[in-house]
Amino acid sequence: MSPTRREFLKTSVGTAALASLATCPSSLTAAVGARRDSGDKVLVIVELAGGNDGLNSIIPFEDDIYGRSRTTLRLTRKEVLKINDQLGFHPALKGFRRIFDEGHLSVLQGVGYPKPNGGHDGAVMDWHSAQPHQTNRQTGWVGRVIDSREQLDSDFAPAVVVGQINRPFCLNAERTIVPSINSSRDFVLRSAGNTESLSDHHRRLVESAEPPRTESDNPLLDIVRKNQLSAYSTSRRIDEVIQKIPAMEGHYPQSLLAGKLHTISQLIRAETGIKVFFTGFGGGGIGGFDNHANQRDNHAALLRQLSESVAAFVDDLKRQKLLDRVVLMTFSEFGRTLKENGRKGTGHGSAAPMFLAGGKLKGGLVGEHPSLTELENGGPKHHTDFRRVYATVLDNWLGFDSRPVLGDGFAPLDVFET
Amino acid sequence: MFAQNETKPPPDMKTIDPQWAWSPYQPDTRRPWNLARAGHLYRRAAFGADWNQLQRTLDEGPRRTIERLLAPQADVAAFNQQFDRYETSSAASNSTDALRPWWLMRMMQSPHPLLEKMTLFWHGHFALSGAKVKNTRLMSRYVQQLRGEALGRFDSMLTALSHDPAVLLDRDAGANRKSKPCEHAPRELMAGTCLGNGNFSEKDIQEAARAFTGWFVLKGQVRFIPREYDSDAKQILGERGNFNDTDVVRLLLKQPATPRLLVRKLYRLLISETDEPSDAIVEPLAQSFAAEYDIAALVGLMLRSNLFFSPVAYRRRIKSPVEFTLGIVKGLEATVPAVRLGRDLADLGQNLYEPPTSAGWPGGRHWINPATSLARANLAFALLSPKKPYEGKLDPMAVAQKHGHQTGEAAERFLLDLFLQGDVETTVREAVLKHKRSEPSQELRRTAHIIVSLPEFQLA
Numbered sequence: 001m002s003p004t005r006r007e008f009l010k011t012s013v014g015t016a017a018l019a020s021l022a023t024c025p026s027s028l029t030a031a032v033g034a035r036r037d038s039g040d041k042v043l044v045i046v047e048l049a050g051g052n053d054g055l056n057s058i059i060p061f062e063d064d065i066y067g068r069s070r071t072t073l074r075l076t077r078k079e080v081l082k083i084n085d086q087l088g089f090h091p092a093l094k095g096f097r098r099i100f101d102e103g104h105l106s107v108l109q110g111v112g113y114p115k116p117n118g119g120h121d122g123a124v125m126d127w128h129s130a131q132p133h134q135t136n137r138q139t140g141w142v143g144r145v146i147d148s149r150e151q152l153d154s155d156f157a158p159a160v161v162v163g164q165i166n167r168p169f170c171l172n173a174e175r176t177i178v179p180s181i182n183s184s185r186d187f188v189l190r191s192a193g194n195t196e197s198l199s200d201h202h203r204r205l206v207e208s209a210e211p212p213r214t215e216s217d218n219p220l221l222d223i224v225r226k227n228q229l230s231a232y233s234t235s236r237r238i239d240e241v242i243q244k245i246p247a248m249e250g251h252y253p254q255s256l257l258a259g260k261l262h263t264i265s266q267l268i269r270a271e272t273g274i275k276v277f278f279t280g281f282g283g284g285g286i287g288g289f290d291n292h293a294n295q296r297d298n299h300a301a302l303l304r305q306l307s308e309s310v311a312a313f314v315d316d317l318k319r320q321k322l323l324d325r326v327v328l329m330t331f332s333e334f335g336r337t338l339k340e341n342g343r344k345g346t347g348h349g350s351a352a353p354m355f356l357a358g359g360k361l362k363g364g365l366v367g368e369h370p371s372l373t374e375l376e377n378g379g380p381k382h383h384t385d386f387r388r389v390y391a392t393v394l395d396n397w398l399g400f401d402s403r404p405v406l407g408d409g410f411a412p413l414d415v416f417e418t
Numbered sequence: 419m420f421a422q423n424e425t426k427p428p429p430d431m432k433t434i435d436p437q438w439a440w441s442p443y444q445p446d447t448r449r450p451w452n453l454a455r456a457g458h459l460y461r462r463a464a465f466g467a468d469w470n471q472l473q474r475t476l477d478e479g480p481r482r483t484i485e486r487l488l489a490p491q492a493d494v495a496a497f498n499q500q501f502d503r504y505e506t507s508s509a510a511s512n513s514t515d516a517l518r519p520w521w522l523m524r525m526m527q528s529p530h531p532l533l534e535k536m537t538l539f540w541h542g543h544f545a546l547s548g549a550k551v552k553n554t555r556l557m558s559r560y561v562q563q564l565r566g567e568a569l570g571r572f573d574s575m576l577t578a579l580s581h582d583p584a585v586l587l588d589r590d591a592g593a594n595r596k597s598k599p600c601e602h603a604p605r606e607l608m609a610g611t612c613l614g615n616g617n618f619s620e621k622d623i624q625e626a627a628r629a630f631t632g633w634f635v636l637k638g639q640v641r642f643i644p645r646e647y648d649s650d651a652k653q654i655l656g657e658r659g660n661f662n663d664t665d666v667v668r669l670l671l672k673q674p675a676t677p678r679l680l681v682r683k684l685y686r687l688l689i690s691e692t693d694e695p696s697d698a699i700v701e702p703l704a705q706s707f708a709a710e711y712d713i714a715a716l717v718g719l720m721l722r723s724n725l726f727f728s729p730v731a732y733r734r735r736i737k738s739p740v741e742f743t744l745g746i747v748k749g750l751e752a753t754v755p756a757v758r759l760g761r762d763l764a765d766l767g768q769n770l771y772e773p774p775t776s777a778g779w780p781g782g783r784h785w786i787n788p789a790t791s792l793a794r795a796n797l798a799f800a801l802l803s804p805k806k807p808y809e810g811k812l813d814p815m816a817v818a819q820k821h822g823h824q825t826g827e828a829a830e831r832f833l834l835d836l837f838l839q840g841d842v843e844t845t846v847r848e849a850v851l852k853h854k855r856s857e858p859s860q861e862l863r864r865t866a867h868i869i870v871s872l873p874e875f876q877l878a
Contacts, residue, residue, distance in 0.1 A: 030648045130820070136590060136602045157787055161790075167764075167769075174775050175778060177789075181764060186796075188791060188794060189795060190795070201868070204850065205795070205847060205868055208868055208871075209871070209873060213846075214843065219692055220877055221733065221874065224786055224877070225873040230791075235792055248535055
């Protein structure tokens with residue numbers, strides 16, 4: 001180390017910003033710190049767990065069958081946020097309505113798959129594996145994508161699970177380990193503090209990994225060392241973002257989902273190279289989307305959380321000029337039955353809308369609202385296979401060939417600006 | 419020949435003389451019995467060593483130490499029966515979360531760590547998903563089956579596992595009817611467990627599937643229902659007969675591909691992950707293994723060998739998350755809270771009872787990406803922290819003092835010897851040791867953290 005740099009380190013400890021600089025010697029930044037191409041695309045997947053009621057998300061308020069089938073749950077022309085003279089958003093989806101008007105939301109209608117599974121576990125496996133009805137499913141669709149990368153360790157992590165208790169199957173990969181975090185802090189090297197002795201600790205950590213092992217021709221040692229140095233430099237960038245932007249800046253609402261999306265926004269901003277983020281909310285239990293009884297208020301609260309959180313995320317990314325690099329995609333294992341069940345709730349249905357949010361979307365409604373006379377499992381029948389939506393984000397957004405992952409025959413949808 | 423050159427692995431593995439490779443290593447002046455080789459042995463044949471174990475091993479030499487690691491004096495059976503009972507009491511829970519801490523405690527405390535290491539190896543080889551089996555009692559029994567034969571005989575293990583209820587449920591073979599033979603189970607047996615791809619045909623799988631019909635898992639018990647068994651003739655792996663399930667196992671064990679696949683897999687565990695061994699290196703071991711399928715004999719032969727104690731093997735393996743954390747815990751002569759440890763290991767990619775796919779953990783360089791590298795450093799920090807979440811159970815200062823090192827720098831050098839047998843380059847050693855020393859006990863925790871975060875410590 002040059003004397004000037006040592007002097008610099010000595011004087012720099014004590015203030016947080018400089019201490020984090022001290023953890024990353026300039027030579028290290030040069031070696032591994034090449035910033036991401038600003039064109040790098042990111043996919044954020046949000047699972048609405050439990051089976052979201054599509055018919056009360058995008059509401060066919062003029063359809064008599066809808067009104068007749070939902071005596072207590074129906075939303076009227078006056079209540080909905082009108083999209084056109086037939087369809088409207090649920091009144092709790094104000095945020096969605098706003099980003100829809102701004103051209104940042106696409107509503108993909110009637111999405112599902114043939115012979116839909118009516119049970120949660122089976123349907124969840126179908127959507128996560130993208131291999132409906134197969135036995136011996138070992139990997140998830142995102143897992144197969146990240147396993148297919150040529151350079152296995154070129155990124156900090158190819159995909160990350162944010163704030164989930166259980167590991168979602170769609171990220172199950174044969175070869176790639178997908179980290180699971182609760183906050184961006186989990187990706188910051190611990191010991192980073194602003195007291196003198198702690199930052200000295202941090203410096204030693206980096207400097208002891210740094211020297212090339214000259215006497216060794218052990219390829220494993222080089223792999224480990226390279227990944228550590230890359231990790232320490234990404235950790236420093238994430239730390240900087242956290243320090244610079246106080247918690248929940250960007251006017252996120254106070255909700256679990258908003259907190260997760262805020263974490264994702266920080267990690268996108270820190271140029272981590274993470275391509276896919278997975279998070280979710282809801283669930284099968286109380287407070288989830290699986291509303292077999294007394295659906296109205298609970299469902300409205302969930303949709304409000306979804307719409308406000310996603311709108312805040314979109315606004316945040318827009319302010320940071322990152323929105324053009326991000327697409328958020330929602331999915332749910334099934335929609336719900338057209339008919340109410342006598343307990344002011346609904347049963348497990350089939351097709352439902354998926355939402356895409358981002359800066360490069362054409363926006364608007366995609367596909368017809370499904371018919372209410374042709375039903376499957378008591379809910380609307382799909383006209384668009386969900387694997388076409390996956391193919392859309394793989395082929396036309398992330399730039400991965402979808403065929404090895406999904407198989408042939410799933411043509412992408414025309415949803416992106418050209 | 420490589421036998422003559424001992425500083426680096428040979429550029430071409432084909433130049434290694436198999437005769438030399440598998441002959442027992444005899445220390446001499448060129449290849450002395452030293453701390454580095456003792457540490458290497460304990461990393462591979464156990465989960466790392468504490469200071470007394472390293473010293474004893476230096477005194478006893480490789481031959482006696484390996485005998486002890488293969489078959490310790492202690493009452494291993496009693497220890498494991500006790501833990502089996504702990505597991506049974508947890509098996510009422512409907513999640514393997516209840517089992518995971520017990521297995522980790524076993525690994526930390528067992529008088530026979532090699533047995534646990536081999537059990538973990540077989541868990542990856544006969545990989546099942548607890549989430550799919552959805553029966554904690556059966557998952558516990560399945561691992562106990564593996565442990566029972568982990569250093570026993572592979573033919574017995576294969577027979578037991580091909581009728582294990584957890585295995586059958588995992589492989590969609592819980593109701594194997596004559597009209598709908600399950601192909602998933604024989605496919606796993608042929609592709610993953612025994613032969614490897616390219617050594618069987620689709621027809622072999624279909625015919626073997628018929629041989630396995632009649633077996634059901636009913637209320638957690640395996641039952642044979644004769645009327646569901648397809649007793650007609652089958653053609654499997656070139657032989658024709660009215661084969662049943664035991665015949666298929668026998669046919670698989672007869673194939674030369676089976677011992678070859680297992681020798682190669684054990685080579686990755688015990689010798690090296692960097693180079694595929696040549697056929698000439700594999701063949702003598704495969705042939706002797708096929709005679710009795712004696713796992714302890716094969717493992718012992720590999721551990722005693724010239725190859726094992728050569729640069730071909732030294733640090734030529736990336737520690738799994740279990741090996742990484744237990745190496746820290748063992749060195750510091752304590753145990754740590756195992757519930758938390760199980761969760762943290764899952765974050766590093768090794769969730770016990772939940773291998774990612776039926777191919778098990780791919781291991782090697784797949785353990786490492788920047789995110790897992792960071793997670794390893796942060797887990798080590800948590801383990802060595804004086805407070806939560808691991809309650810400060812690990813105390814490097816107390817261990818250093820116990821072994822006679824009172825002052826800061828002497829204690830730090832001791833930790834380098836304990837964890838890495840002092841085998842790091844000068845520049846690295848300087849980077850570790852060069853710092854201001856203030857409060858000694860805090861400092862030593864930090865130094866320990868730096869040492870176990872070194873690239874060198876990630877290697878086994």
